[in-house]
Amino acid sequence: MKVIEFQRFGGPEVLEWIEEPDPIPKAGQVLIEVKAAGINFADIMAREGAYPRVKTVPFRPGFEVAGVVTAWGEGVEGFRGGERVMGLVFGTGGYSTHAVLNAREATRLPDILDFAPATALLVQGLTAFFLLETGDLQAGQSVLIPGAAGGVGSLAVQIAKIKGAGKVIGLASPSKHELVRSLGADAVFDYTQTGWSESVLAETEGKGVAIFLDSQGDFGGEGFHALAEKAHWLIYGGQAEGSSPLMPDRLWPLVFKNITVRGYTVDSNTAEFARGLGEMIGWATSGRLQLSVQRFPLSEAAHAHQAISSRQTTGKVVLEP
Numbered sequence: 001m002k003v004i005e006f007q008r009f010g011g012p013e014v015l016e017w018i019e020e021p022d023p024i025p026k027a028g029q030v031l032i033e034v035k036a037a038g039i040n041f042a043d044i045m046a047r048e049g050a051y052p053r054v055k056t057v058p059f060r061p062g063f064e065v066a067g068v069v070t071a072w073g074e075g076v077e078g079f080r081g082g083e084r085v086m087g088l089v090f091g092t093g094g095y096s097t098h099a100v101l102n103a104r105e106a107t108r109l110p111d112i113l114d115f116a117p118a119t120a121l122l123v124q125g126l127t128a129f130f131l132l133e134t135g136d137l138q139a140g141q142s143v144l145i146p147g148a149a150g151g152v153g154s155l156a157v158q159i160a161k162i163k164g165a166g167k168v169i170g171l172a173s174p175s176k177h178e179l180v181r182s183l184g185a186d187a188v189f190d191y192t193q194t195g196w197s198e199s200v201l202a203e204t205e206g207k208g209v210a211i212f213l214d215s216q217g218d219f220g221g222e223g224f225h226a227l228a229e230k231a232h233w234l235i236y237g238g239q240a241e242g243s244s245p246l247m248p249d250r251l252w253p254l255v256f257k258n259i260t261v262r263g264y265t266v267d268s269n270t271a272e273f274a275r276g277l278g279e280m281i282g283w284a285t286s287g288r289l290q291l292s293v294q295r296f297p298l299s300e301a302a303h304a305h306q307a308i309s310s311r312q313t314t315g316k317v318v319l320e321p
């Protein structure tokens with residue numbers, strides 16, 4: 001098989017091909033021929049040496065794959081050759097022609113769901129789905145979503161609407177605003193322009209948003225001004241390029257507006273992944289959830305990484321062997 005790894009942290013050029021024998025599935029595992037390998041922003045950070053969970057090299061990036069079952073290990077029942085499945089592959093490398101999945105965690109794909117869009121439902125879909133549950137979204141509540149055209153963001157916009165949110169407000173680069181509106185957002189603003197939080201306040205009749213799904217992690221940023229009383233501020237990423245400590249002018253409004261700040265990682269919902277995937281697969285196959293995909297050949301993983309870092313992509317970015 002062919003698999004991509006990096007032996008030092010750095011730019012996209014550190015991604016390199018390795019050729020080695022196909023893996024042999026152990027007890028409880030299935031081997032799949034990979035048809036689509038999803039890329040996540042965490043892969044970019046890992047390659048740069050900026051992802052706290054990847055401290056050492058060599059490392060094989062790629063947390064999720066979809067493909068067809070070709071073999072299985074002892075004790076695995078109920079799978080047949082050629083069956084279409086997807087699943088998570090933490091740490092063993094998804095940018096590959098072959099991968100092993102734990103059979104218990106492999107999700108079968110309905111025939112009408114292609115491999116590439118299906119991968120959008122794994123790390124990014126599960127994150128969007130469970131962030132909104134963790135934020136305790138209630139019907140009619142307003143939600144603020146940075147990176148709203150991106151992997152997690154584009155699904156969070158749609159899932160918030162499916163779940164009955166009131167105003168869903170996206171933040172994105174201007175070239176992506178039309179897309180964000182087409183996903184169902186009520187408004188979208190450019191977060192590179194100072195003053196965008198004023199626009200969010202105007203859009204919510206001065207109240208601010210009830211839930212802020214914060215992929216930026218910028219305590220000193222404008223998102224703070226856009227929060228309603230009793231808002232839930234969920235920080236699940238660190239894409240902000242600057243960082244500021246929590247100063248008194250932030251601390252006291254946080255206190256007096258009863259704002260809840262919490263971190264979120266999708267791993268905290270592992271036990272419920274099957275429920276989240278089942279619900280999202282239903283929405284996707286019935287057309288309620290749009291899964292948009294940008295495809296790159298597996299051999300162009302470096303190019304795909306470059307496109308994501310330079311903000312040229314929208315939706316799910318996948319590698320196809």
Ligand SMILES: NC(=O)c1ccc[n+]([C@@H]2O[C@H](COP(=O)([O-])OP(=O)(O)OC[C@H]3O[C@@H](n4cnc5c(N)ncnc54)[C@H](OP(=O)(O)O)[C@@H]3O)[C@@H](O)[C@H]2O)c1
Pocket residue numbers: 039040041042123124127147148149150151152153171172173176215216236237238239240241264265266267308309310311312313314315
């Ligand atoms: N905690 C968790 O469990 C978890 C799970 C999955 C993802 N995440 C986090 O969720 C965020 C989105 O992840 P994703 O995989 O869906 O990626 P993504 O949204 O597809 O990432 C690319 C987009 O992010 C936006 N962006 C904002 N700041 C950026 C920066 N400094 N550099 C490059 N792009 C930037 C850009 O959109 P604009 O051009 O519109 O700004 C860009 O197109 C990331 O922060 C990631 O770490 C967290």
